Amino acid sequence: MAKREKRITIYDLAKSLNIAPSSVSKALNNSHAISSKIKKMVEDKAKELNYVHNTNAANLRRGFTRIIGVIVPKINESFFANIIAGIEKGCVQHEHSLIICQTEESLEKEVNAVQTLIRQNVDCILISLSLETQSTAHLEEIKNNHIHFIQFDRVSPAIESYTVVNDNAAAAYQAVAHLAKQGYQKIAYFGGPAHLNLYQERKLGYKNALKDLGLTFNQAFVKDEIISKENGLQEALRLLQADVKPDAFLCTSDYVSLGVLEALKTLNLTSPKDIGIIGFANEMFTQLIAPSLSSVNQFSYEMGQQIAELYFNEVMKNKENEELKSVKVKTEIVQRASSSR
Amino acid sequence: MAKREKRITIYDLAKSLNIAPSSVSKALNNSHAISSKIKKMVEDKAKELNYVHNTNAANLRRGFTRIIGVIVPKINESFFANIIAGIEKGCVQHEHSLIICQTEESLEKEVNAVQTLIRQNVDCILISLSLETQSTAHLEEIKNNHIHFIQFDRVSPAIESYTVVNDNAAAAYQAVAHLAKQGYQKIAYFGGPAHLNLYQERKLGYKNALKDLGLTFNQAFVKDEIISKENGLQEALRLLQADVKPDAFLCTSDYVSLGVLEALKTLNLTSPKDIGIIGFANEMFTQLIAPSLSSVNQFSYEMGQQIAELYFNEVMKNKENEELKSVKVKTEIVQRASSSR
DNA sequence: CTGTTAGCGCATTCAC
DNA sequence: GTGAATGCGCTAACAG
Numbered sequence: 158m159a160k161r162e163k164r165i166t167i168y169d170l171a172k173s174l175n176i177a178p179s180s181v182s183k184a185l186n187n188s189h190a191i192s193s194k195i196k197k198m199v200e201d202k203a204k205e206l207n208y209v210h211n212t213n214a215a216n217l218r219r220g221f222t223r224i225i226g227v228i229v230p231k232i233n234e235s236f237f238a239n240i241i242a243g244i245e246k247g248c249v250q251h252e253h254s255l256i257i258c259q260t261e262e263s264l265e266k267e268v269n270a271v272q273t274l275i276r277q278n279v280d281c282i283l284i285s286l287s288l289e290t291q292s293t294a295h296l297e298e299i300k301n302n303h304i305h306f307i308q309f310d311r312v313s314p315a316i317e318s319y320t321v322v323n324d325n326a327a328a329a330y331q332a333v334a335h336l337a338k339q340g341y342q343k344i345a346y347f348g349g350p351a352h353l354n355l356y357q358e359r360k361l362g363y364k365n366a367l368k369d370l371g372l373t374f375n376q377a378f379v380k381d382e383i384i385s386k387e388n389g390l391q392e393a394l395r396l397l398q399a400d401v402k403p404d405a406f407l408c409t410s411d412y413v414s415l416g417v418l419e420a421l422k423t424l425n426l427t428s429p430k431d432i433g434i435i436g437f438a439n440e441m442f443t444q445l446i447a448p449s450l451s452s453v454n455q456f457s458y459e460m461g462q463q464i465a466e467l468y469f470n471e472v473m474k475n476k477e478n479e480e481l482k483s484v485k486v487k488t489e490i491v492q493r494a495s496s497s498r
Numbered sequence: 499m500a501k502r503e504k505r506i507t508i509y510d511l512a513k514s515l516n517i518a519p520s521s522v523s524k525a526l527n528n529s530h531a532i533s534s535k536i537k538k539m540v541e542d543k544a545k546e547l548n549y550v551h552n553t554n555a556a557n558l559r560r561g562f563t564r565i566i567g568v569i570v571p572k573i574n575e576s577f578f579a580n581i582i583a584g585i586e587k588g589c590v591q592h593e594h595s596l597i598i599c600q601t602e603e604s605l606e607k608e609v610n611a612v613q614t615l616i617r618q619n620v621d622c623i624l625i626s627l628s629l630e631t632q633s634t635a636h637l638e639e640i641k642n643n644h645i646h647f648i649q650f651d652r653v654s655p656a657i658e659s660y661t662v663v664n665d666n667a668a669a670a671y672q673a674v675a676h677l678a679k680q681g682y683q684k685i686a687y688f689g690g691p692a693h694l695n696l697y698q699e700r701k702l703g704y705k706n707a708l709k710d711l712g713l714t715f716n717q718a719f720v721k722d723e724i725i726s727k728e729n730g731l732q733e734a735l736r737l738l739q740a741d742v743k744p745d746a747f748l749c750t751s752d753y754v755s756l757g758v759l760e761a762l763k764t765l766n767l768t769s770p771k772d773i774g775i776i777g778f779a780n781e782m783f784t785q786l787i788a789p790s791l792s793s794v795n796q797f798s799y800e801m802g803q804q805i806a807e808l809y810f811n812e813v814m815k816n817k818e819n820e821e822l823k824s825v826k827v828k829t830e831i832v833q834r835a836s837s838s839r
Numbered sequence: 840c841t842g843t844t845a846g847c848g849c850a851t852t853c854a855c
Numbered sequence: 856g857t858g859a860a861t862g863c864g865c866t867a868a869c870a871g
């Protein structure tokens with residue numbers, strides 16, 4: 158783009174007020190060490206001359222930027238969009254800006270995003286890992302450059318950091334307990350890639366609940382790479398046509414629940430009568446379709462706010478080597494028709 | 499945040515290679531005026547010493563930033579989330595970063611967002627106006643600071659700029675034509691605030707279609723401030739209990755369609771038999787509920803891509819005073835159950 | 840409280 | 856092709 162025409166600087170203000178540039182700087186930054194008289198003078202003159210602060214120059218001088226970088230798999234998945242909205246809210250309150258990157262579930266793009274953000278001198282990187290990510294060398298780079306670092310939702314235990322996550326094990330446990338209470342006994346689990354912490358934990362919660370409730374665990378009812386409606390449809394069809402059939406599904410995504418629902422239609426089964434279903438994320442559509450879908454509300458917007466809070470209240474202020482806190486975001490079973498009998 | 503420890507600079511690279519800093523800079527920027535031998539040397543050394551380019555310093559020196567600012571009403575509305583995702587895609591291709599702001603439909607926040615972005619020295623601001631926005635002084639500031647400027651979706655004609663929008667008049671026209679073809683005759687229009695261009699145009703398209711098709715226009719069937727499910731429910735109840743009732747609704751939002759649907763249930767009417775419905779935006783849920791909802795697909799992700807394309811292919815390269823192009827994004831009537839009889 | 844000085848890290852003249 | 860000098864605009868350290 159064309160270079161800007163020469164812009165008004167603090168030197169211009171200083172000259173036209175016959176004071177020192179540093180006084181102008183202090184006045185504009187609301188420093189204690191400046192009289193309110195000069196502050197007023199400077200502010201008025203700044204308005205008069207249409208002065209705009211050059212954040213870039215200040216950043217260079219200061220060494221920090223008041224910019225936070227966020228990396229998510231997909232901006233336009235409602236779960237992540239809500240988180241970003243929550244983070245943005247916190248950033249505005251603390252006068253920070255937000256640079257957003259999406260990985261589209263690709264490790265390569267994630268690595269690039271991290272590099273870009275490091276070069277931009279962001280103060281902190283907030284990241285939810287891509288499905289592909291199993292190595293963490295690029296995350297080590299964040300630390301090497303002394304940039305603050307919070308993982309959320311999809312986090313890697315392979316690298317130490319602050320984290321913000323749902324209590325996924327508890328959520329899955331409660332979901333199973335809920336299904337059992339409604340009289341379902343043979344509960345299947347449809348999870349995502351097992352290398353991701355959150356799916357491991359949900360599976361763990363599922364297993365523990367079965368054990369505690371005295372329900373039998375059947376390995377054939379546990380599937381790990383089910384992350385889309387299509388996956389859910391196919392796998393549900395397979396299970397429901399086997400000799401030993403489940404009578405309920407715990408899906409780790411509402412989209413997978415949709416697939417299961419479609420499988421039921423194909424096989425002339427109904428929910429909740431024949432088969433119970435509960436999903437994760439409490440997507441908008443779960444309350445609109447028939448039967449309405451039970452789901453685990455993950456409070457994504459609140460998660461975003463808590464991520465921001467964690468950064469501004471703790472991480473930003475901390476000295477080196479403080480304890481790395483792990484924040485748990487509440488969850489809630491939203492019972493709807495698909496699991497009510 | 500804590501100041502970074504002293505980082506490797508081009509001076510460090512220069513010293514350890516016994517060449518001039520400026521040569522390092524040129525090598526890293528792939529300048530013509532540098533031998534490939536030195537380029538190689540520099541690159542290797544950079545990797546060895548873990549050099550990271552300081553974008554901030556470069557920006558200050560250059561006068562531009564390769565950062566684009568986006569301002570939308572709500573990040574987590576799927577329409578805007580999709581647009582942002584599309585823009586981000588284009589930015590990555592052209593090695594630009596994206597700063598995101600949301601206004602939550604507040605003019606005050608919009609003004610703040612614009613100021614922040616100007617101070618950040620973004621190269622371009624992409625904006626979709628808040629519902630409150632009727633003045634444009636803050637947008638003039640963008641121009642005064644010689645920052646490129648594209649309006650999309652919700653644009654103000656009060657300020658000249660590049661624009662990217664759907665052909666809203668044509669879309670509404672086609673929606674009415676579609677309803678008419680399905681045998682609906684008394685079509686109501688539920689639009690948003692009339693000061694916004696896109697609602698004006700949709701209403702215009704609606705009126706023109708009625709005229710061209712020989713359908714009677716009834717002022718009582720036209721409502722302008724209907725933007726939520728609740729609004730839609732209330733207003734539909736009112737219209738459907740009046741003496742002269744509509745037999746179809748053109749809603750400028752799918753959420754409003756939901757409200758209309760609920761009104762029908764309350765009144766023991768059914769769609770599409772008694773009442774036809776078509777909405778705007780083609781939200782995910784429109785295909786999931788019963789009856790499935792017809793809608794105008796606005797191709798939001800593609801809109802995002804086209805915004806980015808417009809910037810990188812035209813705006814960024816242009817000299818001053820070129821023609822301000824207005825890009826139209828295609829739309830498409832997605833016919834589903836709610837308008838099929 | 841106010842002013843002087845220096846330099847953040849880089850890209851860009853302009854010499855050579 | 857390469858190098859030496861300059862300054863983008865700001866803030867921080869220090870002196871007064």
